[in-house]
Amino acid sequence: MKLLRETIRKxxxxxxMVTADQLPDGVMICIEEFGDESAKIQYVWSDVNQxxxxxxxxxxxxxxxxNCWGSIExxxxxxxxxxxVWEVLETQAGHGYGPLLYDIAMEYATKHGIGIMSDRVSVxxxxxxxxxxYLQNRVGKDVKAHQMDDQKNTLTATNDDNNNQxxxxxxxxxxxxxxxxxxxxxxxxTTLEALGNKVIYA
Numbered sequence: 001m002k003l004l005r006e007t008i009r010k011x012x013x014x015x016x017m018v019t020a021d022q023l024p025d026g027v028m029i030c031i032e033e034f035g036d037e038s039a040k041i042q043y044v045w046s047d048v049n050q051x052x053x054x055x056x057x058x059x060x061x062x063x064x065x066x067n068c069w070g071s072i073e074x075x076x077x078x079x080x081x082x083x084x085v086w087e088v089l090e091t092q093a094g095h096g097y098g099p100l101l102y103d104i105a106m107e108y109a110t111k112h113g114i115g116i117m118s119d120r121v122s123v124x125x126x127x128x129x130x131x132x133x134y135l136q137n138r139v140g141k142d143v144k145a146h147q148m149d150d151q152k153n154t155l156t157a158t159n160d161d162n163n164n165q166x167x168x169x170x171x172x173x174x175x176x177x178x179x180x181x182x183x184x185x186x187x188x189x190t191t192l193e194a195l196g197n198k199v200i201y202a
Contacts, residue, residue, distance in 0.1 A: 017099040020194040024064040027055055029104060029195055032202040036112065038089075041104050042071035043097065044200075052200075056094075067094030072101040076113060077120065083160060084113035085148075085184045087120060091127065102130055104195075106143070106187040115146060115186035120164040123181060128171070131180035142190065145183045150176075 023043075030044040030052065043055035045064070056069035070093025077087040086109035093101055109116035118131050139145045149155040150165040155177060168182035176182055192199060 018068075018096045020100065020191050020198075023195075023198065024068055026064065027058070027068055027198075028052070029199045030202055031104075031108065031199065036076070038073070038075040039105075039108065040071055040073045041101055041108065043069055043101075065094075068097055069094045070097045070101055072098075072105050074105050074109060074116065077117070077163075083163070085109070085163070086113050086116045088116060088118055088127070099130065100191070102134075103187065103191045104199075106185055107189045107192050110186040111189060115144075115184040117148070117163070117184040118167060118181040120167060123167050128181065134185055135180040135183070139185075142187060144186045146186065147177060147183055 026046050028044050028046055030042055032040045032042070034040075044052045045055045045058035046052055054069065054071075058064055058068065070091070072091045072093075073089045074086045075089050077083075077085055086105070088102075088105065091098060091101065106116045118127060123131075134143055135145055147155065147161070148163040148165070149158075149161045150169075151162050153159070153162065155161075163184075165176055165182055168176040168179040171181065172179040
């Protein structure tokens, strides 16, 4: 039964994923930067007057895909060793539109640091499914996974790869290094390049 649920989740993520070239007309990606420590990436809608609205409200102005809304918030997780890896803090999105946000966030975090990882304190079942999908289906193709150690140097003697492994240990116990949340991920900016001028910065 567990294997069946994981297979269903994998199919939902894969088959329902909206790609960069499938965004409805008038929908753009807004990357709002808060210094160099945090950022919010969200879908926005541009009307005929070039005014921008969060896409979750777009259906009030124009008949577009009602699922085309969402945002992902990321923050540079520099404790305790000032390692510039980014952490996903919060994600919400309409059906099929979440994975594209994750890809953009991963590319942004790779450009402005050493990649991205899951929230270090709390991760939903849906978020775990996303990280599992990256590890099982995208790593070795367009995504790279980098193992992180815990704060006790269980895996390596160096400190520059240490991080909080509370979630991975909670979910996977002794096999935590094999869990998708124990790693950071990097990706070349292929999605951002494909979006081109559909990406705006605030």
